[in-house]
Amino acid sequence: MLKITPYLELDTEANQLVDHVSGKKVSLTFSESAVLHRLLLSSKPVCSKEELLSAGWPDRVVAVTSLTQCISTLRKKLDPYREVQLKTIARRGYQLHISTQSHVKMLAVNDAESMKAAIFDVSLLVKISGIVVLLALALWAWYGSDYHKIKQNLSRWSADTQVELQIGGLKGNAQLLYKDEAQHLHPFMWEKHLEPDNNFMTCHKGFNAFAATDGENYSMAICPGTDQEQCAGKGLINITSVDSEPANLNMPEFMELSTAMEQRIRYNRVMLPESTETKGSLLEHNYQADVYFPVKDELLIRADINMSLIYDSDDTGEFHSSTCITDEDCLTTPIKYKVRGKFKQYSGMVDGLKADIFQVRVQQKDLIKPDKLNDSAVRFYRDLRKRDIKDEELYFIRVHQDHKTAVWVIPLFGQVTAWYHYERFDI
Known part of the structure; x- marks a missing residue:
């Protein structure tokens, strides 16, 4: 299982996406699973078309249109997860971009690492906003408490x-x-x-x-x-x-x-x-x-x-x-x-x-x-x-x-x- 977001994982053995919030599983073809796997593991910001063709169709010679079609269907399957974006980089290849908003989505994950990521791996603005909201809730609770009335x-x-x-x-x-x-x-x-x-x-x-x-x-x-x-x-x-x-x-x-x-x-x-x-x-x-x-x-x-x-x-x-x-x-x-x-x-x-x-x-x-x-x-x-x-x-x-x-x-x-x-x- 390869983690995409704290609540979304790629199962490369079963060739499917696993959504831990809804419990839904999204089936992928072998090529879609392999291409997404390579994009997730790539150390480079952009994966070339040749690199993705080699990953999705190993030991086979296929036209570039096969990769184009694969990317198109993969985008449709990832469309419900707006924080995961598969971008085309002109004349260079493709890039997988995962927004940090995925870390503040309501989770139903039993994984301690996911929970930690959801709490800590967020922007400073999100952290400050969360602290302000918590302080406001605490102040509201104290203001309405019996002790404050006394x-x-x-x-x-x-x-x-x-x-x-x-x-x-x-x-x-x-x-x-x-x-x-x-x-x-x-x-x-x-x-x-x-x-x-x-x-x-x-x-x-x-x-x-x-x-x-x-x-x-x-x-x-x-x-x-x-x-x-x-x-x-x-x-x-x-x-x-x-x-x-x-x-x-x-x-x-x-x-x-x-x-x-x-x-x-x-x-x-x-x-x-x-x-x-x-x-x-x-x-x-x-x-x-x-x-x-x-x-x-x-x-x-x-x-x-x-x-x-x-x-x-x-x-x-x-x-x-x-x-x-x-x-x-x-x-x-x-x-x-x-x-x-x-x-x-x-x-x-x-x-x-x-x-x-x-x-x-x-x-x-x-x-x-x-x-x-x-x-x-x-x-x-x-x-x-x-x-x-x-x-x-x-x-x-x-x-x-x-x-x-x-x-x-x-x-x-x-x-x-x-x-x-x-x-x-x-x-």
Whole structure:
């Protein structure tokens, strides 16, 4: 077998061409096979007519027209292989030219040499073009990967500064999280919704806090106390403003009202149903927070948020979330929004702040419309309705975790930051 291209060979014993791509075999006459064989083995660029007549008709005297006819039929049989060209060189003879394009044709060859030739014996331009295509494919694959989505999501947040807040007669620094280079990061944007000169927190020596904004909403997550590492989980305050006009929230009255609202029946509890077969074999990490949304001259809205993570490996598992919206007078019966899906956990940094980001692929959503819906709750129901229609993939960011509490940034009415109670349950 004599190789013509990486996928086309000449079988001189059977007098045929063997195409390894299609599996086709093309029959040749003895003379056609001998002439092609001599052209392939010739060390000279051009084979003379005499040389080819001697190869194709050994020990015979034939007219030159026999060679002309042989070359004509051989060209027809080689015609499907455009990279193999049998050229006539005027007054000199014939030349077999094999284009390097044959090396980039899709192969079905088991020959290692053919594969090597197809990869390496190509022009510099072809090599560069191949590298560019491979890089483009790799870039496209990376751009669409989950890891890139995670990096892109975290890169939209900054945590390079702190903001000094004055709350309930106490001053303290809050870790600031802001998204997409949000403007208006002055403490006033968080403090303006609280009535000044309230000393309701003077029984404490200080507080820990996170302040966050996505450019529209401004959230405060506050844990009373001075322990920078651990939050006792008592008296947590989560307030998010969704309106630019100051709400004039009287904090002593708010504390009394929020306590009363939280003592009502808690509609919200996310737990997987118990199973006699798996009881105790799974661990639920449960997070619960009450977030308040003050708006001037409107009823105070409370969101009872509950999230559960049930791991099936070190960084994957089931995600369950339930949000229940009510108002201070119970004029709006509960708006309930539940999400279930699979999560993948990643770790990263936001300007030196360690963060865990959870990518949730939504599998099920349930939005329960209330029997009654007052004006104060309309904007919240509309936002949940929009999410119920659109959301297929969600991102939750955890920026603090201790043995009793955690701080999360979640996709709710924009981006909401809150301090959560944390518990673990065997299920």
